[in-house]
Amino acid sequence: MKAALIGAGQIARQHLACLNTLPGVRLAAICDLSPATAEAAAERFAIPAWFTDHRAMLETIRPDVVHVTTPPTSHFRLAMDALEAGAHVIVEKPATSTFEELEILVRRAKDAGRHVVEDYNYIFNHGPQEILRRIETGEFGAVTHVDVLICLDILGPDGFADPNSPHPALNLAGGAIADFLPHLASLSHAFVGPHRSAQTVWSKRKPSLLPFDEFRSVVEAERGTATLGFSASAQPDAFWLRVYGERMQATANLFETRLTFDGPRNVPKPLRPFFSGLEEGRDIRRAALSTLLRKFKGPGAYEGLWECLARTYQGLSAGASLPITGDDVLAVNRMVEAMKPRGTTEMRELRA
């Protein structure tokens, strides 16, 4: 399959590095508004053609799949043009700025017989996949609740809160945190299904350019409940996923390789915590080593993106179902939409 990419920024590097490893996939072209950025990416990843005009690229290359990795407010226009050119679209999250745009995009893809895939990479990390596997086998029991909390310092001057060059994500409803909502919603969707209702608290703990720096949501979903959160102040950085089943519980840090399970044991009940602690300690020590080693080579915390792309291309080339469908994208974004701040009444200044 012939792949092309628009937007050669930070996340594009992961897409390009992965595509170069996928069998049957040929990276045909890359496009960026900056000629040097496009050319440098082409040199680095041995891509035969680079462009600064995405329409010229689509016209010349006629790619089978287009990856859209530009800032979020440009996704809709670029993805629509890619569909128009007959390509499937893999778009970074958030797929569009508004839900209305997303509905148009998904409908257009369906009409054209093409796919739109939004990147929910963390679902495909080893931790969530192993938990899903145990759920599938029945070992875990039915999921009752999932808790997802991202602790990430996004208040530094070089990131979202750069006073000199405002980050494009600040234009989204909810500001920088909106950039992370698809991760939270997609994990919730993977474990407890489409949402029915969501209660949210958006707040601001520290002075910065960001409209909000804390977010919490309680979600009632079809198969259980979820609590989702983002904290710019809680340290150290972590991406905690806790899944509660009727037979087991699982804890994972998706920025690392840490994954532990706690469940029934063939020991007297008073001894269960003791043996659980021993096993958890062993698993955490192993994860500490593997987290260190993966820093040297490979995608690191983006392992899920590589897995997601691999499965997506397998599905596309075989004409089979994809790991993320248009219906998944709509369901996840309905949840995102339900969690977005409404006006200013939800904004609370917290005492730091």
Place this chain on the structure above:
Amino acid sequence: MKALVTGANGFLGRHVVNALLARGIEVRAMVRPATRVDALGWPASVDIVRADLRSSRDLVGAFAGVDVLIHLAAVVSGGEDAQFAGTVAGTERLLEAMSGSACRRLVLCSSFSVYDYTAARGVLDETSPLQQTPDVYTRGGYTVAKWWQERVTRRYVEQHGWDLTVLRPGFIWGRGNSYLAALGQQIGRHHVVIGPLTRVPMTHVENCADVFALAAADSRAIGQTLNIVDGPGECVWTYLSDYMRGTGARGWRLPIPHWLASTVVRLAFVTVFRRATKVPAILTPKKFDAMLKPLRFDNRKLRDTLGWTPPLDYQQCLARTYGPVTAPTEAPASWSSGTAASI
């Protein structure tokens, strides 16, 4: 004569502004929008223009009445892509704006890092081999960005027929920025000194700034590419001793012969790390060479072309760096990396 200086409030830029003023050249200083300039102590004659090369839309106006652009701005912190976007795409935007102005003279601040240290032998000077593509992409974000910045600039110059001077400073040091990557590996407050007798390609920030001001004013610099070092450089051991004395830092210094460290790094790279791409810089052979390879350095071409000699000798530089503050209060650069100075 009027000069537009980008990165004017940076570590080097602040001194370049002063050096230009000292030569009677008018200065328009480009700083980022949120920069506080009052602490820099510039006279009222300095014309401040606020812009961010990563995002500002209208840069053409900054060139009004400008005779020479002194382009120092570079992003030296953050990830590789942030450095590339800030330094290279920023340069594209700046030079695109310049192409719509009457300014035709440009002095670019490049870097020693564009040289291929692994291929260099003996003396590293302007004739030494440069990094080539795609090998350059193994050298890390700073090198990739500076290499591409020079590449982009030369393309614009060729397209528009501008007059270009490329200046490539070695390690720039001075007050607040005196710990250099060439000093080896710091572990806590202790130092593993790799190749204690290796010379450091160094230029004190005030000497370096003087070259930029001279190159902007002197037509003999047009069309030239010049390395900037104050001389053959001090030995690592000597410089580190002065650094520790000057800053009051305490700690042990463990000298390791360069050949031994180089052998260990190369062996580990192909065995333990299996040519992994995300190994710490000092454990990556090409980056190890760029920081620590024992080469000789001179500033012969700079002296021959512009008749330049450093205004400050090493002892004066030490006094300026570690002695009592005499100059106007220096505010930290808005994009200071907070890490060892790079070349």
